[in-house]
Amino acid sequence: MKREHLIILAIVALLVAWPLLMGNYAVSQANRAMIYALAALSFSLLAGRLGWFSLCQTTFAGISGYTIAILGVRYGLPFPLLVTLALLFTAVSAVIFGLLTVRSRQVSFLMLTLALGQMVWALSFQWVDVTGGYNGIAGVRMPVYGDLNLNDTRVFYVLVATVTVAIFLAVWRLYRSPFGLLLLGIQENEQRMRALGHPVYLARFTAFVLAGMIGGVAGVFLVYDMGIMSPSPLGLGHAVWVLTAAVLGGYRTLLGPALGVAVLIALETLVSQYTDRHMMVIGLVLLLSILLMPRGLAEVFEQYFKRKSKPQASVTTTTRGEEP
Amino acid sequence: MKHAKTLIISGMSALAVGSAAHLQADDGLRVGVIGPTTGVFSFFGEQQRMGVELAMEEYADRLEALGLEVRFYDSQGDAETTVDRLRAMESRDDVDLVVGPVLGGTGLAGLEWAKGSGMPMVISYSAPEDITMRDRAENVVRAGWTGAQPMFAFGQYVAEELGHQRIIAVGQDYSFPYNQLGGFLKGFCAAGGESVERIWHPTGTSDYSSILATLPDGDAVLYNGAGSDGLAFFQQYHDFGIDARMPLLGGSNFFAVGDLPEMGEEAIGGLSALQYAEGLETDEFVAFRDAFWDMHGDDVMPLAPAEHGYVAFKMAVNAFESANGGDRDAVIAALRETEMPDAPRGPFHLDEYGNPVQNIYINEVKEVDGRLVNVPIKTYEEVSQFGPFDAEEYLAGEPDSRDFPPGDCSDPYYD
Numbered sequence: 001m002k003r004e005h006l007i008i009l010a011i012v013a014l015l016v017a018w019p020l021l022m023g024n025y026a027v028s029q030a031n032r033a034m035i036y037a038l039a040a041l042s043f044s045l046l047a048g049r050l051g052w053f054s055l056c057q058t059t060f061a062g063i064s065g066y067t068i069a070i071l072g073v074r075y076g077l078p079f080p081l082l083v084t085l086a087l088l089f090t091a092v093s094a095v096i097f098g099l100l101t102v103r104s105r106q107v108s109f110l111m112l113t114l115a116l117g118q119m120v121w122a123l124s125f126q127w128v129d130v131t132g133g134y135n136g137i138a139g140v141r142m143p144v145y146g147d148l149n150l151n152d153t154r155v156f157y158v159l160v161a162t163v164t165v166a167i168f169l170a171v172w173r174l175y176r177s178p179f180g181l182l183l184l185g186i187q188e189n190e191q192r193m194r195a196l197g198h199p200v201y202l203a204r205f206t207a208f209v210l211a212g213m214i215g216g217v218a219g220v221f222l223v224y225d226m227g228i229m230s231p232s233p234l235g236l237g238h239a240v241w242v243l244t245a246a247v248l249g250g251y252r253t254l255l256g257p258a259l260g261v262a263v264l265i266a267l268e269t270l271v272s273q274y275t276d277r278h279m280m281v282i283g284l285v286l287l288l289s290i291l292l293m294p295r296g297l298a299e300v301f302e303q304y305f306k307r308k309s310k311p312q313a314s315v316t317t318t319t320r321g322e323e324p
Numbered sequence: 325m326k327h328a329k330t331l332i333i334s335g336m337s338a339l340a341v342g343s344a345a346h347l348q349a350d351d352g353l354r355v356g357v358i359g360p361t362t363g364v365f366s367f368f369g370e371q372q373r374m375g376v377e378l379a380m381e382e383y384a385d386r387l388e389a390l391g392l393e394v395r396f397y398d399s400q401g402d403a404e405t406t407v408d409r410l411r412a413m414e415s416r417d418d419v420d421l422v423v424g425p426v427l428g429g430t431g432l433a434g435l436e437w438a439k440g441s442g443m444p445m446v447i448s449y450s451a452p453e454d455i456t457m458r459d460r461a462e463n464v465v466r467a468g469w470t471g472a473q474p475m476f477a478f479g480q481y482v483a484e485e486l487g488h489q490r491i492i493a494v495g496q497d498y499s500f501p502y503n504q505l506g507g508f509l510k511g512f513c514a515a516g517g518e519s520v521e522r523i524w525h526p527t528g529t530s531d532y533s534s535i536l537a538t539l540p541d542g543d544a545v546l547y548n549g550a551g552s553d554g555l556a557f558f559q560q561y562h563d564f565g566i567d568a569r570m571p572l573l574g575g576s577n578f579f580a581v582g583d584l585p586e587m588g589e590e591a592i593g594g595l596s597a598l599q600y601a602e603g604l605e606t607d608e609f610v611a612f613r614d615a616f617w618d619m620h621g622d623d624v625m626p627l628a629p630a631e632h633g634y635v636a637f638k639m640a641v642n643a644f645e646s647a648n649g650g651d652r653d654a655v656i657a658a659l660r661e662t663e664m665p666d667a668p669r670g671p672f673h674l675d676e677y678g679n680p681v682q683n684i685y686i687n688e689v690k691e692v693d694g695r696l697v698n699v700p701i702k703t704y705e706e707v708s709q710f711g712p713f714d715a716e717e718y719l720a721g722e723p724d725s726r727d728f729p730p731g732d733c734s735d736p737y738y739d
Contacts, residue, residue, distance in 0.1 A: 024415035032408065126497055126526065128726050134429050134498040135452055136403065138436045138459060151440070228436045230403045230429050237402075269412075272398060279362055 008169070015161045019154050028153050031225055033258075033265045034164040038218035040246040040257030041171060045211040048252040049175070049183035050204060053110050055239045056097065056117035060212040061219030062234035064090045066124060068220060069137040069229035079143045087216050093120075094212025102205045114236075121234040136230030140223050150224075160221050167214060172254050174210075183207055248289055250296020259298050352391030353650050355640055356413040357633070358424035358434070359448070360401035367582070368426045369399070372448055372633030374620050376423065378612075379637040381619065390644055394637075399425055403433035410437045420650040421446070421643075423636045426629060428452050428471075428500050438464050444643070444655045446636040449629040453503055453709060456679035457719060463652075465659050465678035467636035468628070469599050469709075471500050472507025472724065474576050476711025477684040477704040478597035479511025482573065485702070486595075488543035489518040494535060494557065495548030495575065497524035497726070504548050504575045506724025511711055513733035520546075520731045530556050536564045545570050550577035558587050571595075579689050581625045584696035591696060594689040599707075600628040600669045601685045603692060603699030612668035625697070628669075635667050670703075679709040 019027050039061055046052040064086040071077045071085060101112045124131045131137065142150035150156060174180050182203050185193045194200050223229045232238070241264075249260025267285060271278040293300045357376050359369030373396055380387060380394060387394075395417060397409040406425050413419035422445040425434045431450025438445045438461055445464045447455055453470035454460075482488050491512065495501035501524075509520055521540055525532070530552070539545070545566070547557055554577070561572055567590070574596035581602055584591050602613070602625050612634070616626040626634075639662050646661075647654035663673045664680075672682035684707045685700035692699065710718045722728050730737050 025412055026416075028411050028415070029408075122526070128499065128502070132499075134500070135432050135454075136429060138432055226404055226407050226433065226436075227440065228403060228407075228433045230433065232403045232429065277362075278398075 012165060015165065019157050024153055027157050028225075029265060029269060031153070031157055031160050031221070033262050034160045035218050035221045035225060036242065036245065036261045036265070037258035038164055038167060038214055038221070039242045040249070040251075040261050041168065041254075042211045042214040042218065043242050043246045044251040044253075044257040045171065045207060045214065047246065048256075049180065049187060050207060051106065051187045052204075052208075053106075053243070054113040054211070055110060055236070055243070056113040056120075057211065057215045058238045058242055059117040059120045059234055060090050060094060060215030061222055062120065062124065062229075062231075063093050064216035064219030065223035065229045065233065066131060066137075068223050069140050070130060073137050073139050083220055086220055087213060090212055090216030090219065091209060094209045094216075097212070098205045098208040102201050102208065117234070117239055118236065121231055121236070124231040124234055131229075131231070134231065136228050138228045140227050140229060142224050156225070160225075163217065163221075167217065168254065168258070171214075175254060179203065179206075244286060248286060248296060250298035250300075252295070253298040253302070256296050256298035260296070263297065352393055353421075353644055354417065354419045355392060355394050355637070356397055356410075356417065356419035356422050356424075357394060357637070358397040358399050358406065358409055358413075358422060358430075359426040359629075359633070360430070361396070361398045363401045365401040365427055368449060368629045369401075371627055371629035372424065372426050374616070374624070375626065375630035375632070375634035376637045378616055378619050378630075379634045379641075382615070383638065383641050386641055386645065390641070392641065392644065395419070397424075399427075399430050401427055401430065403429050406430040406433050407437050410434060410441070410443075414441055414443055420444070420652075421640050421655060423633065423640055424448055425450050426633075431455055432459075435459060435461060435464055442652065444640075444652060444659060446639050446659065448632040448636040451500060451503070454723065456675075456677045456709060458723065460677055462660075463656050465639075465662065465674055467639055467680065468632040469682075470507075470679060471503030471576075472510070472711065473679075473707060473709050474597040474599055474684045475504050475507030476511035476713075477707055478573075478686065479508040479513070479517065480515040480704075480712075481597070481686050481702060482508075482544070482546075483512050483515035483517040486544070490542040491517070491520045491544055491546050491573075492523065492540055492542040492570070493520050493546045493548060493731075494523045494525065494532075495546075496527045496550075496553055498527060499725075501548035501575060502724045502726055505546075506729055507711060508546065509729050509731065509733075510713065513729075513738045514712065517733050519733055522727065522731055524726060525553075527553060529553055532557050532560045533564075536560055536566060539566060539570075542570060544573055546573045546575065547578055548575035550575070550580055550583070554578050554580075555583050555586055558583075558591070562590050579687070579698055581627060581695075581697060584689060587696075591689045592691060595686065596698070597684055597686050598628060598698070599680070599682050599684055600631055601687045601698045601700040602627060603687070603690065603697040604669070604685075606668075606670065608666050608670075609668045625695075631668050635664060635669075639664070675708050675715075677709070677715070681706055681708045683707070 018030055039058055042057040043054060046054050067086040067089045068082050072082050097116050101109055104112050125133060182198055186200055186203060190200055222233060245260035245264045246257040250256030267282050271281045359372040360366055361369040361373060399406040399409060422443055425431050426449045428450055431447050432452055435455050442463055447466040449468045451469055451471045453472055456466050493505050495505060523535055561567060574594055576596055576598045579591060579594045579596050613626055643655045643658035646658040660674060660678060665671045670683035672680040675681050684704040686702040687698035688701045689696055690699045
């Protein structure tokens with residue numbers, strides 16, 4: 001318990017120190033990392049708790065981003081209303097997607113989310129009158145309140161960091177709550193949970209909508225960070241990137257997805273400075289890390305320290321031995 | 325979870341060390357060149373890079389005098405990556421001017437970023453017209469073209485010289501072909517054409533039998549698209565024998581030189597229009613092409629993205645020289661004054677919106693020295709991004725879309 005609070009404090013301290021110590025570029029990279037950490041968290045909530053590997057979490061980010069771009073740029077709605085509507089639309093689409101996918105399992109779930117994600121991507125690409133098609137919608141800006149310009153990288157950072165930490169804390173509570181344990185139980189043995197009288201479908205559905213909403217929050221920040229909304233974040237490439245980050249970091253843990261995103265972005269930034277073939281280097285690193293650490297960076301470190309210091313069992317790790 | 329912080333910290337510090345290692349004093353001028361050098365569109369980015377490298381070699385002395393250094397960045401053809409690399413240029417690498425981006429979507433993303441940053445930017449091959457029209461920014465100019473620009477002249481040519489009245493337009497369903505067809509229609513209707521019927525197909529279509537089997541009758545077919553879609557369409561068009569009934573005209577990229585060997589002899593005689601032609605025989609062009617072959621080998625034909633990168637870089641160097649250094653406002657002012665009397669594609673200058681006013685060539689595919697190339701058969705001089713139309717009027721109109729401008733030339737829009 002105490003240890004976990006220490007970790008939270010350390011992370012918050014790091015997030016506070018980062019913009020004070022680092023240059024603009026590092027701060028904008030941290031913004032990107034936090035946005036994708038939210039997307040990866042949205043993925044991991046389903047993958048780690050329910051064994052549901054979703055390829056449509058970035059789609060929710062895209063839906064929310066497009067809502068903001070369309071309503072904000074075309075109709076000039078005020079910022080608070082935009083965010084509310086974006087999250088509302090995300091929730092509605094998550095409910096619809098959830099109804100379609102709630103009964104599916106593993107591969108069929110993966111395929112369904114793939115199909116849904118690709119459908120929305122195709123829609124964003126081809127519904128030119130509304131989405132601007134391939135060119136997208138430019139000119140998405142945060143509001144300026146007096147002296148407070150939310151478009152400034154550092155001001156934006158404070159906003160993103162606050163919301164990201166709040167969401168991670170909320171998910172941390174969720175993982176420890178009876179509901180979180182029920183989700184794990186469903187992943188372990190669905191029949192038993194059903195026999196015990198738990199509403200299995202309802203629980204899965206709720207988790208799906210919650211994860212979608214987290215993706216929606218990521219989308220809000222994503223569109224303001226880029227200033228332009230185009231189909232590219234909805235593409236399969238981004239969905240797979242998020243999956244990769246989550247698996248690399250360890251999707252069963254709370255911090256794994258964030259860690260995976262941070263490592264992947266750091267790798268991309270650093271390696272691409274030295275060679276054009278950076279994708280090959282990164283691919284090799286991924287290959288090695290997934291071969292050697294199939295459960296992800298976070299769990300490997302956790303076990304390493306456990307062997308050394310022997311603390312109590314972590315609540316955030318499943319006991320399931322199966323590899324992804 | 326408990327010790328994940330160690331990881332977070334080490335991951336983050338790796339990032340920190342990386343960023344810190346690249347902090348450097350602003351001792352000279354820096355140009356950042358951005359284009360897709362990996363991914364499916366890497367061909368375009370590689371062309372630009374080769375063009376820029378050639379210009380660097382030619383200008384080596386002047387670069388040294390300016391203390392100018394060049395860095396290449398990979399956009400991966402992705403809008404988000406483009407914005408990220410541009411941020412790196414500005415806040416990490418102290419870049420003073422950007423050459424690129426190359427593709428449509430990345431160009432618009434780059435423009436959006438440049439508006440916020442104020443960085444001087446010379447967009448090379450990226451063609452969305454609003455970059456230098458409705459969304460233009462003072463600090464952004466273009467060395468290339470708009471999608472509609474060559475097509476005004478092509479529409480005029482098809483109506484006047486070929487005498488076609490009714491065109492069936494098949495194309496890939498996204499904004500670049502819309503813009504190409506928009507320019508074509510405006511030129512075509514103004515020159516006495518009758519109608520254009522549109523058929524759009526999703527990008528990545530490989531089977532065109534449903535389109536070809538029900539193709540309406542017309543005087544000619546115009547295909548607006550390129551790459552593997554264009555190749556498949558070309559082959560199936562001939563397999564269906566429609567070429568005997570209606571000639572096939574191409575959008576600007578359709579008869580791309582890389583695709584010509586695949587198309588084979590049937591491509592000979594194919595017409596399209598562009599502000600560039602690899603079959604040009606002017607002294608400037610031949611000198612450029614030979615120097616390009618000396619540097620990169622003669623199995624690579626320099627195409628428009630290479631020339632646009634080459635010219636964009638020269639524009640940048642000229643601007644730094646006339647601004648006497650890297651002062652932003654002076655560089656931007658000098659860029660906007662650009663005159664290129666000796667560009668390989670032919671002379672051009674920028675209009676007041678920052679887009680080249682240049683030659684448009686009607687190109688015909690011919691076999692020259694055993695290679696299939698696009699040879700100009702007619703030149704329209706001094707064509708601006710507004711074609712023959714008045715800028716103010718053009719800007720007041722709607723942007724081209726899936727079904728705008730109207731396909732019927734008797735529509736009141738054309739009055």
